[in-house]
Amino acid sequence: xxxxxxxxxxxxxxxxxxxxxxxxxxxxxxxxxxxxxxxxxxxxxxxxxxxxxxxxxxxxxxxxxxxxxxxxxxxxxxxxxxxxxxxxxxxxxxxxxxxxxxxxxxxxxxxxxxxxxxxxxxxxxxxxxxxxxxxxxxxxxxxxxxxxxxxxxxxxxxxxxxxxxxxxxxxxxxxxxxxxxxxxxxxxxxxxxxxxxxxxxxxxxxxxxxxxxxxxxxxxxxxxxxxxxxxxxxxxxxxxxxxxxxxxxxxxxxxxxxxxxxxxxxxxxxxxxxxxxxxxxxxxxxxxxxxxxxxxxxxxxxxxxxxxxxxxxxxxxxxxxxxxxxxxxxxxxxxxxxxxxxxxxxxxxxxxxxxxxxxxxxxxxxxxxxxxxxxxxxxxxxxxxxxxxxxxxxxxxxxxxxxxxxxxxxxxxxxxxxxxxxxxxxxxxxxxxxxxxxxxxxxxx
Amino acid sequence: xxxxxxxxxxxxxxxxxxxxxxxxxxxxxxxxxxxxxxxxxxxxxxxxxxxxxxxxxxxxxxxxxxxxxxxxxxxxxxxxxxxxxxxxxxxxxxxxxxxxxxxxxxxxxxxxxxxxxxxxxxxxxxxxxxxxxxxxxxxxxxxxxxxxxxxxxxxxxxxxxxxxxxxxxxxxxxxxxxxxxxxxxxxxxxxxxxxxxxxxxxxxxxxxxxxxxxxxxxxxxxxxxxxxxxxxxxxxxxxxxxxxxxxxxxxxxxxxxxxxxxxxxxxxxxxxxxxxxxxxxxxxxxxxxxxxxxxxxxxxxxxxxxxxxxxxxxxxxxxxxxxxxxxxxxxxxxxxxxxxxxxxxxxxxxxxxxxxxxxxxxxxxxxxxxxxxxxxxxxxxxxxxxxxxxxxxxxxxxxxxxxxxxxxxxxxxxxxxxxxxxxxxxxxxxxxxxxxxxxxxxxxx
Numbered sequence: 001x002x003x004x005x006x007x008x009x010x011x012x013x014x015x016x017x018x019x020x021x022x023x024x025x026x027x028x029x030x031x032x033x034x035x036x037x038x039x040x041x042x043x044x045x046x047x048x049x050x051x052x053x054x055x056x057x058x059x060x061x062x063x064x065x066x067x068x069x070x071x072x073x074x075x076x077x078x079x080x081x082x083x084x085x086x087x088x089x090x091x092x093x094x095x096x097x098x099x100x101x102x103x104x105x106x107x108x109x110x111x112x113x114x115x116x117x118x119x120x121x122x123x124x125x126x127x128x129x130x131x132x133x134x135x136x137x138x139x140x141x142x143x144x145x146x147x148x149x150x151x152x153x154x155x156x157x158x159x160x161x162x163x164x165x166x167x168x169x170x171x172x173x174x175x176x177x178x179x180x181x182x183x184x185x186x187x188x189x190x191x192x193x194x195x196x197x198x199x200x201x202x203x204x205x206x207x208x209x210x211x212x213x214x215x216x217x218x219x220x221x222x223x224x225x226x227x228x229x230x231x232x233x234x235x236x237x238x239x240x241x242x243x244x245x246x247x248x249x250x251x252x253x254x255x256x257x258x259x260x261x262x263x264x265x266x267x268x269x270x271x272x273x274x275x276x277x278x279x280x281x282x283x284x285x286x287x288x289x290x291x292x293x294x295x296x297x298x299x300x301x302x303x304x305x306x307x308x309x310x311x312x313x314x315x316x317x318x319x320x321x322x323x324x325x326x327x328x329x330x331x332x333x334x335x336x337x338x339x340x341x342x343x344x345x346x347x348x349x350x351x352x353x354x355x356x357x358x359x360x361x362x363x364x365x366x367x368x369x370x371x372x373x374x375x376x377x378x379x380x381x382x383x384x385x386x387x388x389x390x391x392x393x394x395x396x397x398x399x400x401x402x403x404x405x406x407x408x409x410x411x412x413x414x415x416x417x418x419x420x421x422x423x424x425x426x427x428x429x430x431x432x433x434x435x436x437x438x439x440x441x442x443x444x445x
Numbered sequence: 446x447x448x449x450x451x452x453x454x455x456x457x458x459x460x461x462x463x464x465x466x467x468x469x470x471x472x473x474x475x476x477x478x479x480x481x482x483x484x485x486x487x488x489x490x491x492x493x494x495x496x497x498x499x500x501x502x503x504x505x506x507x508x509x510x511x512x513x514x515x516x517x518x519x520x521x522x523x524x525x526x527x528x529x530x531x532x533x534x535x536x537x538x539x540x541x542x543x544x545x546x547x548x549x550x551x552x553x554x555x556x557x558x559x560x561x562x563x564x565x566x567x568x569x570x571x572x573x574x575x576x577x578x579x580x581x582x583x584x585x586x587x588x589x590x591x592x593x594x595x596x597x598x599x600x601x602x603x604x605x606x607x608x609x610x611x612x613x614x615x616x617x618x619x620x621x622x623x624x625x626x627x628x629x630x631x632x633x634x635x636x637x638x639x640x641x642x643x644x645x646x647x648x649x650x651x652x653x654x655x656x657x658x659x660x661x662x663x664x665x666x667x668x669x670x671x672x673x674x675x676x677x678x679x680x681x682x683x684x685x686x687x688x689x690x691x692x693x694x695x696x697x698x699x700x701x702x703x704x705x706x707x708x709x710x711x712x713x714x715x716x717x718x719x720x721x722x723x724x725x726x727x728x729x730x731x732x733x734x735x736x737x738x739x740x741x742x743x744x745x746x747x748x749x750x751x752x753x754x755x756x757x758x759x760x761x762x763x764x765x766x767x768x769x770x771x772x773x774x775x776x777x778x779x780x781x782x783x784x785x786x787x788x789x790x791x792x793x794x795x796x797x798x799x800x801x802x803x804x805x806x807x808x809x810x811x812x813x814x815x816x817x818x819x820x821x822x823x824x825x826x827x828x829x830x831x832x833x834x835x836x837x838x839x840x841x842x843x844x845x846x847x848x849x850x851x852x853x854x855x856x857x858x859x860x861x862x863x864x865x866x867x868x869x870x871x872x873x874x875x876x877x878x879x880x881x882x883x884x885x886x887x888x889x890x
C-alpha cells in the first residue's frame with residue numbers, strides 16, 4: 001500500500017532501525033559508507049516525491065562516512081557510530097547551510113554547529129543533511145514535504161522533513177524542535193516514534209528560538225530503542241542511562257488522560273485511544289483514568305500566550321534587520337497584533353509553573369500517562385500542518401512526551417499515541433514506549 | 446585621583462555619555478567617525494593598563510562609522526545612531542572573533558551576529574569590539590581586566606571588560622550577561638550603571654548559555670538615561686517605551702530590602718545602603734523596610750542549584766568536543782561532581798517560580814526596591830571577581846535589577862546600590878534610577 005512500508009521488506013540497509021544498523025557496524029558486517037550510500041540512494045529515488053530535505057551534501061556525507069569507518073577500523077566507536085541523522089533546518093551546521101525555510105536566510109551558512117549537532121558529531125553520528133521545516137519552525141511558509149503514507153496529505157509540522165525522512169527510510173534518525181506540537185504531531189501523522197524530552201534536557205544553543213520557555217530539541221526514529229540511543233547521547237551522566245530493559249506491561253500502572261481537549265478528538269483519535277487502553281488491559285496493565293484538576297483546563301490557552309509573547313522578542317532581530325522582507329506573520333508577532341499583555345504572560349508563567357509540580361505529583365504513581373497525540377490522522381493538503389491541540393499542554397508543562405506509532409485511522413493513515421509522565425521520567429517512559437510500541441505492532445500484524 | 450575620573454574633565458568626545466554624544470551626532474556637531482576615533486584613541490592609551498578588550502578592530506570600527514555618517518547625512522538616524530558599544534566576548538559577532546576567554550575557542554570566528562548584536566546593528570549602533578570575560582561568562586580563567594579605579598583590584602566578573610571599558614571611557618555602552626551577579630557586581634565595583642532586565646526581555650540567541658533559567662543579556666552605561674536608550678532598542682512595542690520623564694523622589698515609595706544575606710554585608714555596604722536610604726528620605730521619599738517571607742531565605746542556595754544543574758547540559762557539547770582540553774571546572778560541571786540531583790533542580794524551579802509571583806505582589810506597592818549590589822567594594826587581586834551573594838536571588842527571581850553608582854567605600858572605591866521591582870517594571874525602575882543616581886552624584890560633588 002505505502003512505499004514506506006514496502007521498503008521494510010527489502011535488504012536495503014536504509015530500512016534498518018538505528019539500533020540494528022549500529023549492531024552491524026559494530027560487528028563489522030556493515031560499513032558506515034555502505035549505510036550512508038544506501039540512505040543517499042533512497043533519498044535520490046524518493047526525494048523528488050517526498051521533498052523532505054532542504055539540503056543534502058552527498059560529498060560531505062561520504063567524507064564523514066569514510067572517516068567514521070577509519071575510526072571503526074581502529075576500534076574507536078562512538079555510541080551512535082555512523083548513524084545518519086537528519087537535522088531540522090533551524091539548527092546551525094558548520095558544513096551545511098541553515099535557511100529556516102525563510103527567504104531572508106536564503107544561502108545563510110555560518111560556520112558553526114548548534115550544541116546538539118556538535119554533541120552528536122563528537123559522539124560519531126553522521127550529520128546527513130538539513131530537513132525541511134515550516135518557516136522558522138513556527139508559522140509562515142509551510143514545508144514542501146509530503147506525507148510518505150499519502151502524498152496528498154501533510155506530514156505535519158513544523159518538523160515536517162524530519163518526520164517524513166525517517167518514515168520514508170531516508171535516514172534512521174532526525175532532530176526536531178517543538179514549541180506546540182512540532183514533533184509529536186508529525187510523528188503521529190507519519191507513523192514514527194518521536195521524543196520531546198523534558199524541557200532543557202538538551203541545550204538549544206545554535207537552534208532558532210521561538211519560545212524559550214517551550215521549545216525543546218528532540219528526535220525522531222523508527223523504534224523506541226532508537227529514541228533511547230539518542231537520549232543517552234544527550235544524557236551527561238552515565239548513571240542516568242539505564243539499560244533498555246524490557247518493561248513488563250503486566251502489572252504496569254497506566255494513567256489514561258483524555259485531557260481537557262478531549263472534545264476536539266476525532267473518531268479516529270477516540271478509537272485509537274480506547275483501543276490502546278484496551279490492548280494494555282489485555283496485556284495485564286492496570287489502566288485507570290487520570291483526570292486533571294481545573295487549572296489545567298486553561299493550559300492550552302496559556303501555551304499560546306507564552307508562545308506569542310516570547311515570540312515577540314525572539315523575532316525582533318529579524319524584524320529590525322529584514323523589515324518588510326520578513327514574512328508577515330513574524331512581523332505581526334513582533335508588533336503584537338494579538339495585543340498580548342505582559343500581565344497575561346506572567347499569569348501564564350506562574351500558572352504553568354504551579355501546574356508542573358501538581359502534574360509531577362499526580363503522574364508519579366503511574367508508569368506512564370497515555371494521551372492522544374493528535375486530533376486525528378493527517379489532514380489533506382500541504383498548507384496546513386494540523387492542530388497542536390493535544391500537544392500544547394505537555395509542551396507548557398515541560399514534561400517528556402513520546403509518540404508511539406502503530407495504530408491507524410479508518411482510512412489506513414497512521415495515528416499515534418503519546419506517553420508522558422513527570423519531568424525527568426524520560427528514561428522510564430522510553431522503556432514503556434518500547435513495550436507499548438511492540439504491543440501495537442502486534443495488533444497491526 | 447583616578448584616571449577614569451580625570452577623563453571627565455576633558456573635551457574628549459569619548460568622555461560623553463551616550464545620550465550626550467547622540468544629541469551632538471543628531472545636531473551635526475559631532476560625527477560618528479570623530480566619536481569612534483576618540484574612543485579608539487582612548488583604548489590605545491588605556492588598554493595596555495586596563496586590558497578590557499579581547500578584540501578591537503580599528504578598521505572595522507572606522508568603516509562602520511563612515512557608513513553611519515553617510516546615513517546621517519541622508520537624515521537616516523537609528524535610535525542609538527553611531528554609539529560605540531562593547532560586546533561581551535560570549536556573544537557572536539559576524540565581523541569579529543568570539544573566543545569566550547577559552548583556549549578551546551581561540552580564533553573562533555563564525556560569521557553571524559547574536560540576536561542582541563544584530564538588533565543593535567540594525568538600529569545603527571556601532572559594534573566596537575569584544576570585551577574580556579571570565580571564561581564562558583562562568584568560572585575558570587579570569588579576565589585580565591583591571592579595575593580602572595585601582596589597577597590592583599578586580600573589576601568584578603564575569604562581564605569584567607564591559608564594566609571596565611565603560612568606566613574607563615573606552616566606550617559609552619557595553620553589553621553583558623548575568624547568571625549570578627555578572628553585571629551588577631562589576632558595575633558596582635567600577636562605579637558605572639548596569640541593567641539586568643527582566644528575564645528574556647532580550648533574546649539570547651547567539652549568546653553562550655550558562656543557565657537558560659537565569660542568564661539575561663543586559664548592558665552597562667555611565668548614566669541611567671543611557672541605560673534607557675538601550676532598553677528601548679530592545680523593547681519591541683513603542684507603547685512600552687515611555688519618555689524618560691524626571692521621576693520625583695518626593696513622595697516616592699521605596700522599599701528597603703536588606704535581604705536574607707544582609708549578614709554578609711561589609712561595613713561599606715551597610716553604610717552605603719543606609720546612606721542612600723537616608724538621602725532618599727531627605728529628598729522626601731517614603732522609605733520603608735521590605736522584609737521577604739521565609740521561602741526567600743533559600744533562594745541564594747537554589748540559584749546555585751539551578752546554575753550548576755543547567756550548566757551540566759550547557760557545556761556538554763564542549764565537553765564531548767574538546768575533552769580534557771576543556772578547562773577542568775567545566776568538565777566537573779558536566780560530570781556533576783557536586784552530585785546535584787534532578788529532584789533538587791525541580792524543587793529549585795518550583796520554589797523560585799512561586800517566589801516570583803509573591804515578590805511581584807509585595808514589591809508592587811513600591812516605586813522601587815533598594816538593596817545592596819555587592820558585599821563590599823572591589824577586592825584586591827584579579828583572580829577572584831567577588832561574590833554574587835547580593836545578586837543571586839534577583840537573578841533567580843527574573844526581576845529587573847539596576848546598579849546605581851555614586852557612593853564610595855571608606856577607601857574611596859566605588860560601591861553601587863541595586864534598584865529592583867516586579868518583573869517587567871524595567872522602564873519605571875529606569876526613571877527611579879535616574880533620580881537616585883542624580884541624588885547620589887550630588888552627595889559626592
